[in-house]
Amino acid sequence: MPGWIPVSVTIDPGLYNMEPSTSIIPSLTPDDLETPPIGLGQLAWRRFRRHRPAIFGVIVLVLLFLYAFSGGFFFTEKYANFTDTSRRLLSPSAAHPFGTDTIGRDVLARSIYGGQISLLIGLTAVTVETILGILVGALAGYYGGVIDSVLMRITEAMLNIPEIFLLIVMAKFFGGKIPEVAILGRSYSGSVVVIVVIIGLTSWMYLARIVRAEFLSLKENEFVLAARATGTKNLDIIFRHILPNSIAPIIVSATLGVANAILAEAYISFLGLGVQPPTATWGNMLDGANNYLDTAPWLWFFPGLLILLTVLSINFLGDGLRDALDPRSRAV
Amino acid sequence: MRLHQEILLTRYILRRILQGIPLLLIISFVLFILMMNMGDPVATMGGRRVTRSADYQRLKRQLGLDKPIEVQYIYWLIGNDWTKVDMDGDGVAETPGTRHGVLRGDFGTSLVNRGTAVLQVIGERIPNTLILMLASEAVVIFGALLVGVYSALRQYSFLDHAITALSFIGYSMPIFFIALLSMYVFGVMFKRWGLPFLPTIGMFDPQVGSSIWQVIYHMILPVVSMSVVSLASYSRYIRSTMLEVMNQDYIRTAKSKGLTRHTVIYIHALKNASLPIATVIGLDLPFLLGGAVITERIFAWPGMGRLFLDHVSRADTPVVMGILMLVAVAVVVFQIITDVIYAWLDPRIRYD
Numbered sequence: 220m221p222g223w224i225p226v227s228v229t230i231d232p233g234l235y236n237m238e239p240s241t242s243i244i245p246s247l248t249p250d251d252l253e254t255p256p257i258g259l260g261q262l263a264w265r266r267f268r269r270h271r272p273a274i275f276g277v278i279v280l281v282l283l284f285l286y287a288f289s290g291g292f293f294f295t296e297k298y299a300n301f302t303d304t305s306r307r308l309l310s311p312s313a314a315h316p317f318g319t320d321t322i323g324r325d326v327l328a329r330s331i332y333g334g335q336i337s338l339l340i341g342l343t344a345v346t347v348e349t350i351l352g353i354l355v356g357a358l359a360g361y362y363g364g365v366i367d368s369v370l371m372r373i374t375e376a377m378l379n380i381p382e383i384f385l386l387i388v389m390a391k392f393f394g395g396k397i398p399e400v401a402i403l404g405r406s407y408s409g410s411v412v413v414i415v416v417i418i419g420l421t422s423w424m425y426l427a428r429i430v431r432a433e434f435l436s437l438k439e440n441e442f443v444l445a446a447r448a449t450g451t452k453n454l455d456i457i458f459r460h461i462l463p464n465s466i467a468p469i470i471v472s473a474t475l476g477v478a479n480a481i482l483a484e485a486y487i488s489f490l491g492l493g494v495q496p497p498t499a500t501w502g503n504m505l506d507g508a509n510n511y512l513d514t515a516p517w518l519w520f521f522p523g524l525l526i527l528l529t530v531l532s533i534n535f536l537g538d539g540l541r542d543a544l545d546p547r548s549r550a551v
Numbered sequence: 552m553r554l555h556q557e558i559l560l561t562r563y564i565l566r567r568i569l570q571g572i573p574l575l576l577i578i579s580f581v582l583f584i585l586m587m588n589m590g591d592p593v594a595t596m597g598g599r600r601v602t603r604s605a606d607y608q609r610l611k612r613q614l615g616l617d618k619p620i621e622v623q624y625i626y627w628l629i630g631n632d633w634t635k636v637d638m639d640g641d642g643v644a645e646t647p648g649t650r651h652g653v654l655r656g657d658f659g660t661s662l663v664n665r666g667t668a669v670l671q672v673i674g675e676r677i678p679n680t681l682i683l684m685l686a687s688e689a690v691v692i693f694g695a696l697l698v699g700v701y702s703a704l705r706q707y708s709f710l711d712h713a714i715t716a717l718s719f720i721g722y723s724m725p726i727f728f729i730a731l732l733s734m735y736v737f738g739v740m741f742k743r744w745g746l747p748f749l750p751t752i753g754m755f756d757p758q759v760g761s762s763i764w765q766v767i768y769h770m771i772l773p774v775v776s777m778s779v780v781s782l783a784s785y786s787r788y789i790r791s792t793m794l795e796v797m798n799q800d801y802i803r804t805a806k807s808k809g810l811t812r813h814t815v816i817y818i819h820a821l822k823n824a825s826l827p828i829a830t831v832i833g834l835d836l837p838f839l840l841g842g843a844v845i846t847e848r849i850f851a852w853p854g855m856g857r858l859f860l861d862h863v864s865r866a867d868t869p870v871v872m873g874i875l876m877l878v879a880v881a882v883v884v885f886q887i888i889t890d891v892i893y894a895w896l897d898p899r900i901r902y903d
Binding site for chain 1: 573574575577578581582585586588589716719720722723724725726727728730731732734735738739751837838840841842844845848849859860863871874875878879882883
C-alpha cells in the first residue's frame with residue numbers, strides 16, 4: 220500500500236470518566252495517545268463491510284464458484300458432454316435435476332462445467348481488457364501530444380460501433396482458426412481462447428479513458444516531478460509511481476468488467492458464434508433454446524438464471540468497491 | 552450577440568463534422584479488413600452451388616473479389632467508374648467500372664439478394680427496427696422519469712429500496728433471459744391458463760394480416776425486453792441527478808418563496824435535472840441497435856439486427872458494411888445533435 224493516511228487523533232473516552240482522586244493519571248507517551256494509523260486497505264474494508272449488497276454479492280459469488288468448481292467432484296466432464304438421444308428433452312427429475320437438453324446431455328452437469336468456462340472467460344477476458352486499457356490509457360495520458368491523439372482517436376473509433384457488432388464481426392474473423400487446446404489435462408474448444416481475446420479487444424476503451432484521465436491529473440503532482448528530477452525512467456514513473464496511485468478506479472472498472480465479459484460471452488455464444496460445443500458455457504447452452512420455449516423451459520431457465528445471478532452479484536460487488544475505494548464518488 | 556453565438560455554434564458543428572470524417576474512415580477501413588475473413592461469399596451465394604471452377608473465377612472477377620484488399624476498399628469507398636476492370640479474365644482491364652462508391656452514396660449491391668442495392672435491402676428493414684427502438688426509448692424515458700423522480704423524492708423509503716434492488720436486477724439482466732422469461736410467462740403460461748396471451752414471434756399473424764394493431768400487439772414483448780436494461784440504469788441516473796438538484800440553493804429559494812411542491816419539483820427541479828439526462832439519452836440512443844440484434848433474433852422480428860446476423864453468416868460484405876457504417880454515422884451524428892441540444896438547453900455553454 221502506498222503511504223499511510225494519518226487518521227485524526229482520538230482519545231479513549233474512558234480517560235475522561237476516571238475520577239481524578241481514585242486514579243493516578245497515567246503518564247502517556249505520545250505513542251499511546253494516538254490510535255495506530257489505519258491503512259488505506261483497512262479503511263476501504265471498513266466501508267466495504269457496511270455495504271450490505273456488496274457482502275451479499277461476495278457470498279453469492281463464492282457460492283457460484285463453489286457450484287462450478289466443486290461440482291466437478293460429482294460429475295465428470297465426460298458425463299457433461301455425454302450424448303444419449305434416447306433421453307433427449309427430459310424434464311427435470313431426480314436423475315436429472317435440471318432436465319436434459321436436445322441431444323440428451325444432463326443440463327445440471329453442463330451448467331457446472333459451463334460455469335467453469337464462463338467464469339474463467341470472464342476473469343481472463345478482463346485481464347486482457349485491463350492490460351490493454353492500462354497500456355493505452357497510461358501511454359496516452361503520460362506522453363500526451365501525438366501519441367495521445369492517435370490512441371484516443373482509435374479509442375473513439377472503437378467506441379463508435381456498439382460492442383455486439385464488433386464481437387460478431389471479430390468472432391467471424393477469428394473463428395475456427397485455433398485448434399483444440401489442452402490446459403491442465405482437459406481439452407477445450409479453441410474458440411474459448413478466441414472469445415477471451417475478442418472480448419478483451421472490444422472492451423478496453425472505457426478503462427483506457429479512465430486511466431488516461433487519472434494520469435492526466437496525477438502526472439502534474441510533485442512526486443512525479445521528484446521522480447523525474449532524480450532521473451527515474453519514464454516507464455518506471457508510469458508503472459511504479461503513477462499507476463499504483465490510480466489503482467482504485469482500475470479495480471472497480473475491472474470488477475464490473477468481469478460482469479460485462481460474462482454477458483458478452485453469453486450474447487455471442489447465444490448467437491452460436493462463441494464457444495463451440497461440446498465445450499459447454501452458460502451462453503452456448505442457451506443457443507437454440509428459444510426453439511424449445513414452451514416444450515423445454517429448463518433448457519434456458521437454469522443457465523440464464525446463473526448468468527443473471529453472477530452478473531448481479533458482480534455488479535453489487537463493484538458498487539461496494541466503488542463506495543469503499545473512492546468515497547467521493549457516489550455514482551449510481 | 553445572438554448572431555455571434557450562432558456563428559460560433561455553426562463553426563463548432565462544422566468542426567465536429569470534420570473531426571468525424573477521419574474517424575469514420577478509420578472505422579470503415581478496419582471493419583473492411585475484418586470483413587475479408589468472413590468466409591467465401593461466392594460459395595454461399597444465393598443458395599446456389601457454383602460448380603465449375605471457371606464460373607467461380609468469373610463470379611469472383613465480376614464481384615471484384617479477385618482484387619487485393621486495398622483495391623477492394625478503394626472501389627468500395629470511391630467507386631471504380633474512373634478506371635477499367637478486367638471482366639473476361641484475360642488479364643487486360645477493358646470494361647469501365649460501374650460502382651460509384653460509398654462517398655457518393657453507392658453502397659454496392661447485396662451478394663445474397665443478387666443485384667439488389669444495399670441501401671434498398673437495409674432500407675426495407677430500417678423502419679421495423681426504428682419502431683422497435685423508438686417505442687422502447689419512449690418506454691425507457693417515460694418509465695425512468697416516473698421511477699427515478701419518485702424514488703428521489705422518497706429517498707430511503709421502503710419503495711425506494713425496493714426500486715433500487717429491482718433496478719440492480721434489471722441492470723444485470725441479460726436481454727435474452729428477460730426475453731425468454733417474458734415470452735414464457737406472457738406467451739406460453741398465459742395461453743395455458745386460458746388468459747389473453749401475447750404473441751412471441753414475428754411482426755404480425757400471417758393469418759390475420761398486417762395492420763397497425765397487429766404490429767403493436769406483437770411489439771409489446773420485444774419492446775419490454777429491450778427496455779429493461781436501460782430503464783433500470785436510467786432510473787438510477789435520474790434518481791441521483793434529481794437528488795443532486797433538490798439540494799441546490801435555487802430549490803431552497805423556490806420552496807421558501809412558497810411555491811407549491813408540484814411547481815418546485817416539476818418546473819424547477821426536473822427542468823434542471825433533464826439536462827444531464829438528455830445528454831445520456833442522446834448518446835445512448837444509437838446503441839439500442841446493439842440490443843436490437845439479440846431481441847430481433849429471439850422474437851424473429853424482421854429488422855436490421857436480424858438482417859445483420861443473416862448477412863454476416865453468409866459473408867455478404869456490402870450489406871454488413873452498410874449496416875455498420877450506418878450505425879457508426881448514427882453514433883457520430885447523435886453525438887453532435889446531443890451537443891447542440893445541450894447548448895440550446897443550457898445557455899451557459901459557450902463554444903469558443
